[in-house]
Amino acid sequence: MTTDLAQERRDTTAPPKTAARVTDLVKTYGSGDTAVTALKGVSLDIAAGEFTAIMGPSGSGKSTLMHCAAGLDSVTRGSVQLGAIELTTLKEKDLTKVRRDHIGFVFQSFNLIPTLNAEENILLPLSIAGRKPDRAWYDHVIATVGLGDRLGHRPGELSGGQQQRVACARALVSRPEIIFADEPTGNLDSTSGAEVLGFLRRSVDDFGQTIVMVTHDPGAASWTDRVVFLADGRIVTELREPTPERILETMKSLDAKHVDAKVQG
Amino acid sequence: MLRASWKSLMARKLRLFMSAFAIILGVAFVAGSFVFTDTLGRSFDSIMNSSVGDVVVRPVAGDVDIESQPSSATLPGSLVKELADVPGAARADGNITNFGTFVVGKDGKLIGGFGPPGIGINFTDGPAAKGLEPLTLNAGRWPTAGGEVVVDEKTAEKAGYLIGEKVNLVSSGAEPRIQAKLVGIAHMDGGTAGASLSIFDTGEARRLFMDGNDTYTDIWVSAADGTSQAELRDAVAAKLPKDVEAVTGDAAAKAAASDIQEALGFITTFLLIFAGVALVVGSFLIVNTFSILVAQRSRELALFRALGSTRRQVARSVLFEASVIGLIGSIIGLGLGVVIAMGIRVLFGQFGLDLSGQSLIISPRTIVVSLVVGLVVTLVAAYLPARKAGKVPPVAAMRDDAILAESGMRGRTIVGTILTALGAGLLAAGLFADVPSPTYWVGGGILGVVLGMALISPIVGRPVIAAIGWLYRKTFGAVGLMAQQNAQRNPRRTGATASALMIGVTLVSMMAVFGASAKASIDKAVEKEFVADYVVSSAVGTPFSTEVTEELAAVPGVDEVAAFRWDQVKVKGEDRQVTGIDPSHIGVLGPTPMVEGRLADLTTTTVSVAEELATTDKLSVGSTIDLTRGGTTKPFTVGAIHGDSALLSSDYLLSLPALESLGGAKTDSYAFITRESGAAAAQVGRDLDKALADLPVVTVKDQGEFADEQRAQINQMLYLIYALLGLAVIIAILGIINTLALSVIERTKEIGLLRAVGLSRRQLKRMLRLESIVIALLGAALGIGLGVAFGVALQRSLADDGIDVLAVPWPQLGLFVALAGLVGIIAAWWPGWRASKLDILRAVTTE
Numbered sequence A: 001m002t003t004d005l006a007q008e009r010r011d012t013t014a015p016p017k018t019a020a021r022v023t024d025l026v027k028t029y030g031s032g033d034t035a036v037t038a039l040k041g042v043s044l045d046i047a048a049g050e051f052t053a054i055m056g057p058s059g060s061g062k063s064t065l066m067h068c069a070a071g072l073d074s075v076t077r078g079s080v081q082l083g084a085i086e087l088t089t090l091k092e093k094d095l096t097k098v099r100r101d102h103i104g105f106v107f108q109s110f111n112l113i114p115t116l117n118a119e120e121n122i123l124l125p126l127s128i129a130g131r132k133p134d135r136a137w138y139d140h141v142i143a144t145v146g147l148g149d150r151l152g153h154r155p156g157e158l159s160g161g162q163q164q165r166v167a168c169a170r171a172l173v174s175r176p177e178i179i180f181a182d183e184p185t186g187n188l189d190s191t192s193g194a195e196v197l198g199f200l201r202r203s204v205d206d207f208g209q210t211i212v213m214v215t216h217d218p219g220a221a222s223w224t225d226r227v228v229f230l231a232d233g234r235i236v237t238e239l240r241e242p243t244p245e246r247i248l249e250t251m252k253s254l255d256a257k258h259v260d261a262k263v264q265g
Numbered sequence B: 001m002l003r004a005s006w007k008s009l010m011a012r013k014l015r016l017f018m019s020a021f022a023i024i025l026g027v028a029f030v031a032g033s034f035v036f037t038d039t040l041g042r043s044f045d046s047i048m049n050s051s052v053g054d055v056v057v058r059p060v061a062g063d064v065d066i067e068s069q070p071s072s073a074t075l076p077g078s079l080v081k082e083l084a085d086v087p088g089a090a091r092a093d094g095n096i097t098n099f100g101t102f103v104v105g106k107d108g109k110l111i112g113g114f115g116p117p118g119i120g121i122n123f124t125d126g127p128a129a130k131g132l133e134p135l136t137l138n139a140g141r142w143p144t145a146g147g148e149v150v151v152d153e154k155t156a157e158k159a160g161y162l163i164g165e166k167v168n169l170v171s172s173g174a175e176p177r178i179q180a181k182l183v184g185i186a187h188m189d190g191g192t193a194g195a196s197l198s199i200f201d202t203g204e205a206r207r208l209f210m211d212g213n214d215t216y217t218d219i220w221v222s223a224a225d226g227t228s229q230a231e232l233r234d235a236v237a238a239k240l241p242k243d244v245e246a247v248t249g250d251a252a253a254k255a256a257a258s259d260i261q262e263a264l265g266f267i268t269t270f271l272l273i274f275a276g277v278a279l280v281v282g283s284f285l286i287v288n289t290f291s292i293l294v295a296q297r298s299r300e301l302a303l304f305r306a307l308g309s310t311r312r313q314v315a316r317s318v319l320f321e322a323s324v325i326g327l328i329g330s331i332i333g334l335g336l337g338v339v340i341a342m343g344i345r346v347l348f349g350q351f352g353l354d355l356s357g358q359s360l361i362i363s364p365r366t367i368v369v370s371l372v373v374g375l376v377v378t379l380v381a382a383y384l385p386a387r388k389a390g391k392v393p394p395v396a397a398m399r400d401d402a403i404l405a406e407s408g409m410r411g412r413t414i415v416g417t418i419l420t421a422l423g424a425g426l427l428a429a430g431l432f433a434d435v436p437s438p439t440y441w442v443g444g445g446i447l448g449v450v451l452g453m454a455l456i457s458p459i460v461g462r463p464v465i466a467a468i469g470w471l472y473r474k475t476f477g478a479v480g481l482m483a484q485q486n487a488q489r490n491p492r493r494t495g496a497t498a499s500a501l502m503i504g505v506t507l508v509s510m511m512a513v514f515g516a517s518a519k520a521s522i523d524k525a526v527e528k529e530f531v532a533d534y535v536v537s538s539a540v541g542t543p544f545s546t547e548v549t550e551e552l553a554a555v556p557g558v559d560e561v562a563a564f565r566w567d568q569v570k571v572k573g574e575d576r577q578v579t580g581i582d583p584s585h586i587g588v589l590g591p592t593p594m595v596e597g598r599l600a601d602l603t604t605t606t607v608s609v610a611e612e613l614a615t616t617d618k619l620s621v622g623s624t625i626d627l628t629r630g631g632t633t634k635p636f637t638v639g640a641i642h643g644d645s646a647l648l649s650s651d652y653l654l655s656l657p658a659l660e661s662l663g664g665a666k667t668d669s670y671a672f673i674t675r676e677s678g679a680a681a682a683q684v685g686r687d688l689d690k691a692l693a694d695l696p697v698v699t700v701k702d703q704g705e706f707a708d709e710q711r712a713q714i715n716q717m718l719y720l721i722y723a724l725l726g727l728a729v730i731i732a733i734l735g736i737i738n739t740l741a742l743s744v745i746e747r748t749k750e751i752g753l754l755r756a757v758g759l760s761r762r763q764l765k766r767m768l769r770l771e772s773i774v775i776a777l778l779g780a781a782l783g784i785g786l787g788v789a790f791g792v793a794l795q796r797s798l799a800d801d802g803i804d805v806l807a808v809p810w811p812q813l814g815l816f817v818a819l820a821g822l823v824g825i826i827a828a829w830w831p832g833w834r835a836s837k838l839d840i841l842r843a844v845t846t847e
């Protein structure tokens, strides 16, 4: 059943649908002398059913881009569209609803409410919305996340990898249009990281889920379909069907360019 | 280190203010009660100093206190001349004083009321002690003939009389209604504290108050130059007949002032109790605040430890913060205390006790005690958190995860249980056993139980939280679940916060149960034992002239009238209550269970003794006992032994003539009236009212009105107590606000995460509100449980003193629960608002 849905979402005959579109996005923090412009006009289309990575050196604006695209932060200029919804003009209240109903989140750390057990955490966005989970879908997600008997445990009793997988399951269970993940494996060892990435990958392949992941780890980025490179608040290049080697290469060349640019500037 | 503490203090001003608030209130009550008591004392000292002569000669009164009837023993007029000739005496003046003479205002209302007396005196130009002029004229002249009166300035002003006008007065003397021309207005140094003074010519005073005899109530002897009060007293004493004493003015003034202070001492006690409640509640708040602050700052503290601070230095830095809060709180509290004292003074003015003539006295003792109390309570409360701060391991500075190990609940449970049991034991002993000064036992017991319960509240509270949590989950889903979990997350914190509310609710529920029981007992007594159709009583608390009783007997439709007098006698040195009754109308006073004999048979030489007393003193019909009243002692034969009834529960019952033969005044405390069968109730009621129309000092009530009046008195007391306990509740609200606000800060990341995954601001506020309500309801549940238990115990212990019906006002207790819920909602408002303004990204971005 879910595979049907996945099929439907990535119908190859039709042009790929856009899940999210960012246009000419500018984000400036602060004002006057201390103003920092973290995004200097970014435009990006996220295709539906694709796993996209955003990479770039520290401070290049990856997190900022993700926060703005996910409606967590206001933008200075430009537009953010999620499906047909323009986020930049929404009121706080509607924005909250959009996040709740259309967006899933996985953060680097502190993803779970410590007082709730794994299952309650997974169901949290649904219960907040007062919706009943689709039982079959829920079982499917749970089966994929592979937590088995640990669903009744609280976050404190789970390993870091397990916690992140619970977070992924939570992001998935409400069937959002898009999932944003900010360095979801940043705090994990490579085995646990691989488990989490594998899970994300499967949800793209099996369920047609759209995922945008911020990372600076080439290994993590190589699990994706497309890697977008940011530097100094601008998109500089992108890769399709990346491998760790190609990613590293690109990063190196970008570093060089970056240094060149700085030297010349 | 101290500099760092100071900085952290300044960074948390608002929060610290909230914890200091309890200290402020507690200290304010302490200071307020001291300031007021001192002011009261000073103003009565100065009044009393001009109310005595150098030597006061008076009938030996024993120590009848001011609440019982004044002695009718008098001094012969001839004594005045004799004493004037005593060596060392400059002059002697006879005084006539009556304590039941009130001026009736132009609007027909009585000037003054409960408390301060209406005093009728004769005019003499004799000086008070040390040559003071007791009274001076503001206008007009002194009275020189019958039908003339001078009143004090305040009374004249309130009543609205001008010189030359006819003044209406009512009196407990031979003439209940007096009309006299106002010929002057008098001034008394230091004011009259609300008492009204009516000054008559000596002949007129004699006629009004001394049955026309040449007698006086006391005599002032003034010292000639060079004679001391003591010398004069000794000289005077040598000349005195039996049962008459001479005291120096200084001693008499002091005794009178301290009598009054003692009578008003309940105010001080009352205020100090509330101060205690506020401080206990406040210390909970401080413990909580500092525990949370220490927990939140544990990394910072660990850093200090890692950098080489000793445990003691770290603990001391926390105590330093506490002492700053304690000191600031105490200083503000002191200021507020003065305001409270002013407020009480105004309040008393409303009830007639006018102290505006005396400025407020802020003695050094008040300042020292206030500051010390505030500081000590704060430091004691902060001690445990400070110790905990010292225990933060240096390595915690480098670690991210939970740092402060929660110490186990076991020790706490044991201590709490022991404390509760100990308190319950003290309470039971104070209420039911024959221990000295039971009030302290009861107070200590309540404190013990409350503190013990506060300690074990995290455990006792579990089922309450679980029950509320179940309801929450059913009703509010995830939001409800999280609210419950948050409340359970730190059981101690929740317990301490709830306990602060528990204390107020405990006391309020206890008083509610007690009040309801008292009212139910009155209703039952009135219904079962009240035979009379009407009760005549004084509107000012002082007894009224027997003339009034006689007049009422003549009203058409009145069948029987039974006069009734409260008084006090001494038997074997012990103060005992005595009631003077009319044996020929004994039936009007309701059924009295008799063990032996009949009350109707009481004569001028027989007495009825209460059953209990008869047993302990081994008395039976035929035994004799000596009763002493004032200076008079007379033997009485036990003629009857009575059981308890609503009206006749005094230790001794005497016939009216027997009481008079002991020197009891011819004034009645009550008169009970029955209607002739067949008389129209409404008509008789109207006629009685009419007969008393010009005597505002006396009122007549039918059964229902009488019961209402009694109930109203209880209600008044309850409302006053509720109002003051309301302050304890306000402190508790601040406690909840504080805890929630600190929790919000602690949970910044969590809140951000919730908001990121779609929790709306409204839902977030609701979550905090629900958590707050859990805390408040927990406090209410514990408080009502304890309060009802205390109330029942109190009622049981007073069952023999007339509170024999237990009534638990469930609807009212239900209302308290609802109010507690409201308290929760209010308390969550500000933390909720702050939480909803938190930046979502603070949670999402990792530092």
Ligand SMILES: Nc1ncnc2c1ncn2[C@@H]1O[C@H](COP(=O)(O)OP(=O)(O)O)[C@@H](O)[C@H]1O
Residues within 6 Å of the ligand: A029, A030, A036, A037, A038, A056, A057, A058, A059, A060, A061, A062, A063, A064, A065
């Ligand atoms: N809240 C903020 N206030 C001011 N500057 C910020 C804020 N958040 C990020 N920045 C700045 O914006 C730039 C981009 O930051 P960020 O998006 O976090 O980069 P990345 O995630 O790629 O490391 C950086 O220069 C950072 O200092």
Ligand SMILES: [Mg+2]
Residues within 6 Å of the ligand: A062, A063
């Ligand atoms: Mg980042």
